[in-house]
Each structure stands twice: as structure tokens, then as C-alpha cells.
Amino acid sequence: MTWWRQIVGRARADSELAQEIQAHIAERVDDLVERGMSSDEARRTALQEFGNPVRCLEDSRAVWLIPWLVSVGQDVRYVLRTIRRQPVFSASVVLILTLGIGLVTALFTAFNATVLQPWPVPDPSSIVVIKPRPASNERYGTLSSLEYRYFREHARSFSHLASSLGGGGSVGHSDGTMFATLQSQYVTANYFDALRIGMTIGRGFLPAEEDYGSPKAVAVISERVWLEYFASDPGVLGSPIRIGDKTVTVVGVAARGFAGVRGTIRDDLWLPLPTVATGLGAADWLRTFDNPRRTSSSQVFGRLRPGVTTEEGLAELDVLSRQFRSTHAMEAPGVRLADTRPLSADNETVRNDLPAQSLMFLALLLVMLLACANAGNLVLAKTVARRDEIAIRLSLGASRSRVARQLITEVLVLSLCAGLAALYLSATVPALLIRLHGSEISNDAHLGPDAFVFLFTLLMSIVACAFASLGPVLHVTRVAAIGSGRDRALAGPSSHRLRVSLLAMQIALSTVLLLGAALLTRAVSHAMSLDPGFAVAEVQQIALEMPRGASADALPRIRETLTTAGLPPTAFSSLRPITTARTEISVRHPNQEAEKNRRLVLRPVSAGYFGVLGIRFLTGRPFGDRVNGRELVVSESAARLLWPNDDPIGKRLVSGGSDKPPESHEIVGVVVDVPTTTLTEVEPVIYQPMHLGNVVLVRDLSPAVSARIRDLVESSVPGASSYSRPLIDEVRDSLANLVLGGRIGWVLGGLALVLAMLGAFGVFASMVEERRREIGVRMALGARGSQVVQLVLSGATRPVLAGLVAGLALSLIVTPLLRRALYGMSPFDPLAYLEIAAILLASSLAATWVPAARATRVEPAITLRGD
Amino acid sequence: MSRPDRQDLFPGALEMMVLQTLRLGPLHGYALAQAIKRASDDLVRVDEGSLYPALQRMLKAGWLTAAWSVSERNRQVRIYRLTPLGRKQLERKVNAFERLLAGVLKVMRPAPS
Numbered sequence: 003m004t005w006w007r008q009i010v011g012r013a014r015a016d017s018e019l020a021q022e023i024q025a026h027i028a029e030r031v032d033d034l035v036e037r038g039m040s041s042d043e044a045r046r047t048a049l050q051e052f053g054n055p056v057r058c059l060e061d062s063r064a065v066w067l068i069p070w071l072v073s074v075g076q077d078v079r080y081v082l083r084t085i086r087r088q089p090v091f092s093a094s095v096v097l098i099l100t101l102g103i104g105l106v107t108a109l110f111t112a113f114n115a116t117v118l119q120p121w122p123v124p125d126p127s128s129i130v131v132i133k134p135r136p137a138s139n140e141r142y143g144t145l146s147s148l149e150y151r152y153f154r155e156h157a158r159s160f161s162h163l164a165s166s167l168g169g170g171g172s173v174g175h176s177d178g179t180m181f182a183t184l185q186s187q188y189v190t191a192n193y194f195d196a197l198r199i200g201m202t203i204g205r206g207f208l209p210a211e212e213d214y215g216s217p218k219a220v221a222v223i224s225e226r227v228w229l230e231y232f233a234s235d236p237g238v239l240g241s242p243i244r245i246g247d248k249t250v251t252v253v254g255v256a257a258r259g260f261a262g263v264r265g266t267i268r269d270d271l272w273l274p275l276p277t278v279a280t281g282l283g284a285a286d287w288l289r290t291f292d293n294p295r296r297t298s299s300s301q302v303f304g305r306l307r308p309g310v311t312t313e314e315g316l317a318e319l320d321v322l323s324r325q326f327r328s329t330h331a332m333e334a335p336g337v338r339l340a341d342t343r344p345l346s347a348d349n350e351t352v353r354n355d356l357p358a359q360s361l362m363f364l365a366l367l368l369v370m371l372l373a374c375a376n377a378g379n380l381v382l383a384k385t386v387a388r389r390d391e392i393a394i395r396l397s398l399g400a401s402r403s404r405v406a407r408q409l410i411t412e413v414l415v416l417s418l419c420a421g422l423a424a425l426y427l428s429a430t431v432p433a434l435l436i437r438l439h440g441s442e443i444s445n446d447a448h449l450g451p452d453a454f455v456f457l458f459t460l461l462m463s464i465v466a467c468a469f470a471s472l473g474p475v476l477h478v479t480r481v482a483a484i485g486s487g488r489d490r491a492l493a494g495p496s497s498h499r500l501r502v503s504l505l506a507m508q509i510a511l512s513t514v515l516l517l518g519a520a521l522l523t524r525a526v527s528h529a530m531s532l533d534p535g536f537a538v539a540e541v542q543q544i545a546l547e548m549p550r551g552a553s554a555d556a557l558p559r560i561r562e563t564l565t566t567a568g569l570p571p572t573a574f575s576s577l578r579p580i581t582t583a584r585t586e587i588s589v590r591h592p593n594q595e596a597e598k599n600r601r602l603v604l605r606p607v608s609a610g611y612f613g614v615l616g617i618r619f620l621t622g623r624p625f626g627d628r629v630n631g632r633e634l635v636v637s638e639s640a641a642r643l644l645w646p647n648d649d650p651i652g653k654r655l656v657s658g659g660s661d662k663p664p665e666s667h668e669i670v671g672v673v674v675d676v677p678t679t680t681l682t683e684v685e686p687v688i689y690q691p692m693h694l695g696n697v698v699l700v701r702d703l704s705p706a707v708s709a710r711i712r713d714l715v716e717s718s719v720p721g722a723s724s725y726s727r728p729l730i731d732e733v734r735d736s737l738a739n740l741v742l743g744g745r746i747g748w749v750l751g752g753l754a755l756v757l758a759m760l761g762a763f764g765v766f767a768s769m770v771e772e773r774r775r776e777i778g779v780r781m782a783l784g785a786r787g788s789q790v791v792q793l794v795l796s797g798a799t800r801p802v803l804a805g806l807v808a809g810l811a812l813s814l815i816v817t818p819l820l821r822r823a824l825y826g827m828s829p830f831d832p833l834a835y836l837e838i839a840a841i842l843l844a845s846s847l848a849a850t851w852v853p854a855a856r857a858t859r860v861e862p863a864i865t866l867r868g869d
Numbered sequence: 870m871s872r873p874d875r876q877d878l879f880p881g882a883l884e885m886m887v888l889q890t891l892r893l894g895p896l897h898g899y900a901l902a903q904a905i906k907r908a909s910d911d912l913v914r915v916d917e918g919s920l921y922p923a924l925q926r927m928l929k930a931g932w933l934t935a936a937w938s939v940s941e942r943n944r945q946v947r948i949y950r951l952t953p954l955g956r957k958q959l960e961r962k963v964n965a966f967e968r969l970l971a972g973v974l975k976v977m978r979p980a981p982s
Contacts, residue, residue, distance in 0.1 A: 018937075018947070022898060023921065025946045029899040032942055053918030061922035065929060 019062050023055050073404070081412045091384055092416060095377045098760075099420035099470070101753065102373025103462045104427035106366045110458050111428040122259040124198045130312060132163075132302045132319060135335035143335065150302050152326045159315040160304040162196030164189065166263065167278055167300040172545070172725075173271065176242040176249055184227065186245065186271035187262055188278040194222070194256065196305045197263070202228070204239045204254030207274055217276035219250040224270040228255045245271065247547050263303060312339055361819060365518065365750055368511050370462065372754050374469035375504045376761045381413055382501055383768045385474040392478060406475045413471040414464075421463035428455055473500050501765045502797075506805035508761050512754035513809025513842055514816055519747025520834040521820055521827070526740050529825035530733070535676040536579070537616035541729040542703050543578055544711055546696040549721025556719045557694040563718040564711065570702040573610035574695040580677065580732050587688055589655045591644070592666065602640055603678060603685050606692030612673060614701050622651045622671030625691045633691060635671040640686035655688075681733060681825065703728055740825075755842070758805075759849040766798055766853040774860055782862035794854035795847075802846040806839060883915065883923050885966060888932065888951065888959040897938070897946035898924065924949060932958050 027048050034044035052058070085092045123129065132153070134143035147165070154163045167188040187193075194206035202225055211218045221243065232238040242249050250273065262269030306315050320336045327334035385392070392405055477500065548556050564572050577583055587604035609624045611617070612635070625633035634655065641650045650669045658664040667690075675684045700707060708726035715724045770777070777790055817829040890896065890904050902915040927933045932955030940946045951959075 019921065019925075021945065022947050025897075025940070025944050026899040026902075026917065028944060029940060029942065029946075033903075051917060053916065055918075058918045058921050061919070062925040065922055065925040 015066070016059070016063060019059055020055075023052075023058060027052055027055070077408050077411045078415070080408055081415050084412060085415065088384070091380065095380050095413075095416045095470075096419045096423065098373045098377045098380070098757065099417050099463075099466050100423040100427070101757075102370035102377075103417070103420050103459065103466055104424035105750070105753075106363075106370045106462055107421075107424045107428040107455065107459045109363055109366050111455050122199070122257065123263075128306045128308070129197070129303055130306065130315060130339040132304060132337055132339060134323070134337050137333040137335050143337075145300070145302055147300065149323065149326050150300070153302070153319060153322055156322050157304070157315075157318055159307060159310045159318045161307045162192050163302060163304040164193045164196040165275065165300045165302045166190070166193060167275060172246065172547075174244045176244055184270040185262070186273060187269045188275045189272050190275050193272065196303070197260075198305075199260045200257045201254040202257055203236055204252070206254055206256075207272075211274040212276060214276045218274055219248060219277060220253045220274060221245070221250040222254040222256055222272040223252055224256050224261060225258045226261070227270045245273070247549055248277065250277070263301070315339060362746070365515055365747070368515060369750050369754050369757075370466065371469060372508050372511050372757050374466045375508050376757045377413075377416075377466070378470040378473045379501055379504050379761050379764055381409070381470060382473045382477055382504075383764055385409065385477055386768070386772075402479060406478050409474050409478060410467065410471045413474070414467045417463045417467040417470065420466065421459045424462070425456070425459050428459070473504060476500065501768075502801045505758070505761050505765050506801040506808065508754070508758035509802055509805025509842060509846070510809035510812060512751060512758045513806055513838060514813050515747065515754045516751035516841065517809070517813040517834060517838045518817060518820060519744055519751045520838055521817055521824060521829060521831060522740060522744035522747050524831060524834050525824040525827050526737055526744060528827045529681050529737055529740065532681060532825065534681055534733070535617060535674045537701060538733055539730050540701050540703060541579075541615060542700050542708055542726055543729050543732070544698040544700065544708060544724050544726040545578075546698060546715060547723045547725070548696070549719065556722065557696065559718050560715055560722065561694060563714050564698065567710070567714055569710065570700055570707065571610055571614050573614040573699045574608040574692070575611055575697045575699060576606045576692055576695040578697050578732060579615060579699070579729060580679065580681070584679075587657055587690070589644075589657045589667075589688065592654050592656050594656075600643075602643075603687045604690060605678070605687055606690045606695065608692060608695065611689070611699065614699050615676075616701075617676055618674045620672045620674060621649070622669070625670050625689075632665065632667050633670045634667045635673055635689040636669055637673055637687040637689075638675045639684065640688055641669075641672045643686050681737070698724070699729075755845060759845050762798065762802070762846055762849040763852065765801075766794060766850045767856070769797060770794060770853045770857045777857050777860045778862045778864075781860060787858035790857045790860075791854040794857050795850055798846065798850040802843070802850075806842055809842075810835060810839070881962065883919065884927060885959070885962045886913070886915075887920075887923065887927065887949075888955055888962065891933065891949060891951040892956065892959060895948045895950040897940055897948050899946070900940075901949065927955065930958075931955075 027045075030048035030051065031041065031044045034047055035041055039047065049055075132145070134145045134149075136143040150163070150165050157163060168185070173184045173186075189207070191207040191209050191212040194201070199206075201222070204222070206222060207220070211220060223238070223243075228234055228238060238252050238255070240251060240253075242251050244250075256272070262272075304315070306312065316337070316339045319339070323337050324334040395405060396402065546557075546560065561574060577585065585604045585606070586601045588599040588601050590599045609626065612619065612624050620638060622635070625635055636644070636650060644650065644655070645653060650672055653669050655667045655669065656664045657667060673689070676687075677684050678687060679685075698711065700711070708724075711726070712724050715722050777785075777793070780793075781790065813835075814830065821829050886905050887901060890901060890908065896904060898920060902917055902920055905913060905915050924933065924935075928935060928949075932952055933949050934952055935947045935949050937945060938948045
């Protein structure tokens with residue numbers, strides 16, 4: 003990096019020179035003044051004598067700079083000439099490097115978009131969350147909507163005070179087809195204004211849409227939803243979508259990247275706050291709205307006016323809160339303000355995604371290094387072929403460092419080209435990656451290349467250049483200067499060894515990648531073959547949606563209809579059997595204090611649940627099918643947890659705690675453990691009898707049954723609808739990440755393998771080329787074709803075996819990182835190891851076969867004559 | 870790059886004189902110019918504008934080293950010092966010059982035959 007030192011050094015040298023010239027003139031002036039000149043005259047004379055100082059400075063600088071500039075110019079011209087002379091070679095190097103750099107850059111772009119992008123809300127520091135302090139009888143402070151409205155009317159420190167309430171549910175097209183379960187928020191009309199979030203198309207909410215008297219069924223969707231489910235069709239404006247039992251009209255698409263104010267939870271849909279009160283019990287709910295003591299779980303945030311500090315805002319709200327509460331004779335503990343750190347994607351998301359992301363990053367980095375090693379191998383082969391030229395240049399007086407610099411310049415030019423191509427890839431691939439990755443990625447704010455991505459690509463290009471030119475440069479340092487044209491055999495072995503070790507490294511790295519992929523893929527089939535403890539393959543689950551304003555007896559009516567219709571056995575549950583949704587129950591032994599409560603997973607199900615799903619009873623019986631029954635069934639691990647040494651049958655548990663009156667339950671049965679969230683996560687579960695659930699389970703996959711159920715549902719409660727889905731699909735969904743990981747692994751591993759095999763082919767093809775004379779001599783002396791093939795293959799055996807062994811050893815270290823994703827399968831699965839070893843050996847054989855076959859076609863006569 | 874020098878009689882003369890002057894002791898740029906002028910009884914005037922590029926050339930060639938110091942007038946100046954390589958170069962240049970001079974003189978004042 004001498005050129006770098008030169009550039010930095012030059013800047014200093016220039017200022018030193020200028021100082022020196024000033025000193026010179028000053029000395030002259032002093033001299034002249036001593037001889038009796040006036041200082042003005044002396045200065046004039048001195049300057050005149052000196053001539054033009056700027057010119058002097060430039061001339062001095064040129065002494066250093068011009069030869070350097072000339073040599074750089076020479077290098078670049080030389081490199082461009084070389085590249086033009088060997089277009090196929092240059093194109094292949096660029097292609098290989100593009101592959102490597104492109105993949106890493108693409109992932110970085112996705113990472114940049116998801117993790118490094120700031121919250122898309124302008125001026126986030128002026129947004130504060132308003133948290134009421136808890137009163138003496140409360141655990142958490144609460145804010146009634148009346149108090150919120152009081153704040154909104156009176157607070158002068160805030161330009162906006164907005165409120166939002168969480169929701170969520172299945173969203174679908176108006177024809178009843180469901181497309182996603184999305185998080186939604188019921189918001190005040192000023193929500194988007196407060197955040198200064200504009201609309202990509204359409205409009206935000208109007209003040210009139212915050213009228214509690216007549217809720218308007220309108221919605222704003224996120225740009226992600228617009229892209230994924232409506233293909234960015236502007237026609238989405240004005241079109242109706244279904245959210246649960248409501249049909250609403252889309253009026254706007256929020257600006258790109260905006261995913262709400264809840265940090266890790268990304269919202270994709272916003273509805274006016276009054277619409278929360280449509281549907282079941284709406285009127286009751288609205289009546290409670292004007293009760294100052296009615297607590298709500300809404301979040302209130304505000305934007306401070308410019309120039310108003312958080313303290314001033316806090317002081318005003320504190321006063322307002324006390325005023326409001328004293329008029330309603332309530333305790334007034336005041337409020338506190340939280341900054342918006344919890345709103346922007348906080349560290350938790352980053353922490354959760356980091357292991358997966360960094361593992362992928364590592365894999366891609368490996369592929370990139372592979373690509374670099376491969377490009378290096380190509381360049382090295384070319385350098386070896388150019389040995390004569392290099393030797394001549396050395397003997398004509400070119401310094402070795404100069405020749406090496408030319409080589410590096412050549413690779414740098416190629417890798418910068420590859421970097422440019424990679425930037426293009428990075429603009430297209432990440433959108434694909436994110437799409438594949440699905441909802442896990444929280445914030446697809448910005449997917450184009452930006453300054454970060456640009457810098458990263460530049461860095462990767464330089465890294466690639468360093469890796470790819472390492473081997474060739476090492477080789478150049480060994481080329482003999484004079485007379486090398488004659489002794490080809492002398493320069494061979496060392497460069498060959500270098501290429502062979504690069505090859506071994508490539509084989510090792512592709513082994514690691516392929517093995518990871520093989521393990522993930524095997525883990526999928528392993529997980530699918532796991533016995534979850536229930537009849538996962540035979541059960542159909544049907545979700546019921548009640549119409550708006552359905553009467554309280556709608557669900558019982560449906561249940562009644564379904565149980566008496568002569569269907570195969572059906573069961574009801576409030577949750578799907580495998581779901582990340584979670585309800586808990588807090589229980590204790592009858593003689594214990596409430597503080598000793600344990601929180602366990604609760605599954606409210608109908609008595610038929612165990613039979614339909616085929617969950618086996620270890621002891622006891624199902625609970626009776628009585629409304630509000632006090633009997634419980636526990637899972638095996640729950641039983642072990644609660645009664646380590648006793649038979650749980652007939653024992654009692656007390657549920658409820660500080661917030662609920664205690665209830666006593668009797669244990670009537672113990673069932674085997676079955677997973678509840680994902681296929682492998684088994685937790686202690688308590689099953690409680692539940693009469694009415696909107697998930698219906700039936701042990702029959704035939705479409706006729708689901709059609710029959712739909713008809714029954716729709717005829718018994720007009721407007722109700724049902725969606726059916728095989729349970730096994732749910733299970734498959736829970737493995738989606740694993741399938742995706744395996745797929746990505748295979749693609750990367752396959753690429754790595756192709757690269758390594760191309761490398762192997764190149765190495766042995768050039769080895770055959772170099773040893774053409776030797777092979778010719780051998781054949782002239784009577785060697786048979788098979789012996790020649792053996793000669794080449796024996797050269798290949800060592801690097802392939804060494805690479806394979808090194809790769810397998812490396813895998814033993816790396817694959818335990820995957821353990822969590824393997825669903826209980828060992829990361830040292832011998833079958834996966836064997837599979838990969840076989841793939842690698844077979845493809846190595848194929849890659850060396852062609853050069854070996856070519857060697858047998860060497861014509862002894864021609865080779866010998868050519869010498 | 871560097872312009873033809875009016876004061877220089879032939880290329881390299883300035884450099885030779887600088888080397889010779891510095892052989893007597895290290896000097897800074899202005900003192901160097903004055904010393905050459907004095908030593909030649911004001912017959913040779915150093916073009917100060919070309920002195921510094923010449924000094925840089927010689928620095929680059931390794932004939933001189935430079936170090937910051939203080940002049941007699943207490944001013945920050947760069948003091949140039951001859952290196953062993955520069956000394957050798959001087960000898961070579963003086964030899965070549967003397968041969969050249971002798972040749973030129975022979976032509977200009979032919980010895981009586």
C-alpha cells in the first residue's frame with residue numbers, strides 16, 4: 003500500500019515545501035533590509051528574484067508525482083490491453099466474482115434494509131409515548147379514552163396526540179378467500195399526521211372517520227401488503243377487503259417502510275378507532291366508552307411542538323391529568339413520558355434474527371471466498387501461462403513489485419467490474435430473498451442500493467481482489483528473470499502446489515455448505531416423520547367467522563347443528579391445535595398461597611378433542627361435556643411438574659389469582675404430551691372444558707365433509723362463513739423456515755460445488771497442458787492410455803481427498819450450530835455425511851475425467867517434435 | 870516538466886554545484902543559494918525558482934537528506950545534508966565534468982603543434 007502512503011505523504015510534503023519557500027523569501031527580505039532597503043522594497047525585490055513561487059511548488063511536486071501517475075496510467079493501459087486480448091478469461095473471472103460478491107451484497111442489502119434502516123418516521127425524537135402512572139390499587143397505569151380526549155383538547159405542548167389500539171386477524175379478499183393473518187391497529191384519525199407518515203397512494207384518515215356515532219369502514223394498508231397481495235395495483239383504492247367479519251374499503255397505502263409504532267410487531271393494516279366497536283356487543287362497548295374509569299389498553303403518543311422539551315410536555319400533561327382526575331374524583335398519580343426507542347425496531351428483533359442472519363452471512367461469505375479462490379486459480383493459471391512474458395519484463399528491468407502491482411491492478415479492475423454487476427444484482431435479488439423469508443423480516447424499508455450498500459460492495463470487491471490476486475502475486479515472486487523460456491519444468495511444481503491447495507480449500511468449503519444443506523433437508527423429512535402424538539395427517543380444521551352483530555346464541559346454534567348432523571366425530575377448540583397463539587392459566591395446589599401460582603399453557607377444548615385428534619389417555623378419562631365444567635385434563639409433563647410423585651387423578655387444582663376469584667378444579671385424566679406451537683416444542687398443557695370455540699376439528703379430509711360443514715354453518719347462522727384447511731398444512735407451515743433454509747443451502751452449496759469443480763477442471767486441464775511433453779515422452783516409451791489416465795487422476799486424488807477430509811472435519815465443528823434447527827436429529831447424521839462425500843467424490847471424478855481423457859489423446863510424435 | 874534553465878550552462882550543473890556546496894556542510898535553501906552565488910563571485914546566479922525542484926529531485930534520488938531546523942534568524946527552515954550516495958555522485962559528476970571541460974578547452978584553445 004505504498005501508493006496510499008504516498009498520497010497521504012504528498013499532502014504534508016506540499017505544505018512543507020510552501021513553508022520552506024516562504025522562509026526563503028523571508029530570509030532574503032531580512033538580508034536586503036539589513037543592507038538598508040525599506041521593507042516594502044525589499045519584499046518586492048525578493049519576490050522578483052525568486053520568480054513564481056507557485057510554479058516552483060508545482061515543479062517540485064511534479065518531481066515526485068509525475069513518475070507515479072505515469073506508472074499508474076501505464077498499469078491501467080496495460081491491464082485494459084490485457085483484458086481486451088483475453089475476453090473469455092476476463093469474462094469468466096468477472097462472472098465468478100460477480101456471483102460471489104453479488105450474493106454477499108444481496109444479503110447485505112436485505113440486512114441493511116431490515117436491521118440498519120432507521121424508523122421511517124421523520125423527526126422521531128419529538129415523538130413521545132404517554133404512560134399514565136399506576137394508581138395505588140393498580141399494577142399498571144391506565145388511561146381512559148375520555149382522559150385521552152381531554153388531553154387532546156387542552157394540551158398546548160403537542161401538535162398531535164394520537165391513540166391506537168391493537169387488533170389483528172385474518173384478512174381476505176371480499177369474495178371470502180383469506181390471504182393472511184395480519185396485525186392491525188385501530189387508530190385515531192390524526193395517527194398518520196402525528197407521525198408525519200405520508201401515503202404512497204390514496205389518503206390517510208379524515209377527521210370525520212373518527213366519529214363514534216357512525217363508524218366508517220375504511221382502511222389503510224401497508225406498502226408490503228399492497229405489494230404482496232395486490233401486486234402494487236393502484237386499483238386497490240376503493241376496493242373492499244375482509245377483516246374478520248368486517249368488510250372495509252381501502253382508502254390509502256401508507257408510505258414505504260412504515261410498519262406502525264409497535265417496534266417488533268409490524269402492523270400492516272390500520273382502521274379508524276370507532277370501527278373497533280362494530281360487531282358483537284358493539285353497543286355495550288360504546289356505552290363504556292364515556293366512563294372515565296373505564297381502562298383501555300390503547301397506546302397514546304404525541305408529537306411535541308417544535309421547541310417544546312419533553313419536560314415541558316410532561317409538566318403540562320401532569321397538570322391536565324390531575325385536573326381531569328380531580329373533576330372525576332379519581333386518584334391522580336400523574337403521567338410519565340417514554341421516548342420512542344421502544345417504537346422503532348428495537349434490539350430484540352435484531353437479536354432474534356441475528357443468529358440466522360449471521361449463519362447465512364457466513365455461508366455466503368464462504369461462497370464468496372470460494373469464488374475468489376476460483377478466480378485466483380484462473381488468474382494464476384493465466385499468470386503461469388504468461389511466465390515467459392513476465393520473465394522477459396523482469397529481465398528488462400521491471401521490478402517485481404511493479405509486475406505484482408500490474409497483476410493486482412488487473413484483478414482489481416476485474417473485481418470492480420464484478421462489484422458493479424453485483425450492485426445490479428443487489429437491487430433485484432434481496433426483494434426476492436425477503437419475499438422468500440416472508441413475515442420474519444420486519445421492515446422492508448429500503449431495498450435499493452444506498453451509500454451503505456455501495457461502500458460494502460466496494461469493500462467486498464477489494465477483499466475479493468486481495469484474495470484472488472494472492473496466489474498469482476506469490477507466483478510472480480518466484481518467476482526466474484532470465485532464460486526462463488527454456489526451463490518450463492522448473493517453474494511448474496510450486497505454482498501447481500499452490501493451485502492444488504486452493505482447490506482443496508474449495509472442496510472443503512463446498513463440503514461444509516452442502517453438508518449443512520443436507521442436514522437441513524433431512525431434518526425436514528425427519529420432522530415430518532416425527533409422531534406428534536396425534537393424528538396430524540387425518541384432521542381437517544375449520545375456522546368459523548361470525549357475521550357482524552351476530553347474536554349470542556349463534557355459536558351454540560352452529561355447534562348444535564354440527565353435532566346433530568351425523569358428521570364424523572367433531573371437536574371444538576378456541577385455538578388451532580398447532581399455533582403460536584398462546585393462552586395461559588395460573589394454577590396452584592389447593593393448600594398453597596396465591597404467590598405460588600404457576601403459569602401453564604391452557605387449551606380450552608371440547609370433550610371430543612382428544613378423540614378426534616387421537617390424543618391418547620395415559621390414565622383417567624376425558625372431562626364431561628358440561629358447560630363451565632370444573633374438570634381438567636393435564637398433559638403428561640404437566641402432571642409430572644405438578645405431582646412429581648403422585649397419581650394426579652382425583653387431585654385438585656386452584657386457578658385464578660389476584661385478578662380473578664379462585665376456582666377449584668378436579669383432575670380427571672392425563673394425556674400424552676403433544677406439541678402446541680411447533681412440532682417439537684412440547685410444553686406442559688392443561689386442557690379445560692370449553693363449550694364454544696370457533697375452531698372446528700373433524701377427522702376426515704374429504705372435501706365433501708368440509709363442504710357439508712360450510713353449508714351447515716351458513717344455513718344455521720346467515721352470514722357466517724368457514725374456512726377449512728388440513729392440519730398437516732399447518733405443520734408444514736411451521737417447517738417453512740427449515741425448508742427454506744435447506745433450499746438456500748442447496749443452492750449455495752450447489753454453486754460452491756460447481757465453482758470447485760470448475761476449479762478442479764481448470765487445474766487439471768492446465769496440468770495436462772504443462773506436462774504435455776512428459777506425457778508425450780511416456781507414451782512414446784509405450785505407456786498405455788489407462789496409465790496416462792491414472793497419472794492425471796493420481797494427481798487429483800490428493801487435493802480432493804484432503805479437501806473432503808478437511809471439509810468433513812470443519813463440518814463437525816460448524817454443524818452443531820444448526821442443532822436447534824434439526825428437530826432433534828443429530829448434527830452428526832452419518833447418512834448426510836456419506837451422501838455429501840459421495841456427491842463430492844463423484845463430481846470430482848467427473849471434473850478430472852475430461853482432462854485425463856484429453857491427456858490420452860496427446861500425440862507423442864507432435865509433442866516431441868514441438869520441442 | 871522542468872523548464873530549461875537560463876542560468877544553468879548545461880544540464881546537471883546546478884545539481885553539481887549544490888552537491889559541492891553541501892560537501893562543506895549542511896545548509897538550508899536560502900543559505901545554499903547565497904553560498905553558491907558568493908563562491909562564484911556572483912558570476913553564477915542561482916535561479917531560486919529552479920533550486921527547489923532540483924533539491925526535490927536530489928532528495929528523491931537519495932543524494933540528500935532534509936531535516937527541519939531553525940535558521941540564524943530563528944526561522945523554521947529545512948536543512949539539507951549530503952548523503953554518502955550524494956558524495957559518490959558528486960565525485961562522478963566532477964570527474965565527468967572535468968573530462969568534458971578538458972575536451973572543450975582542447976577544442977577552444979588548440980595546443981600549438
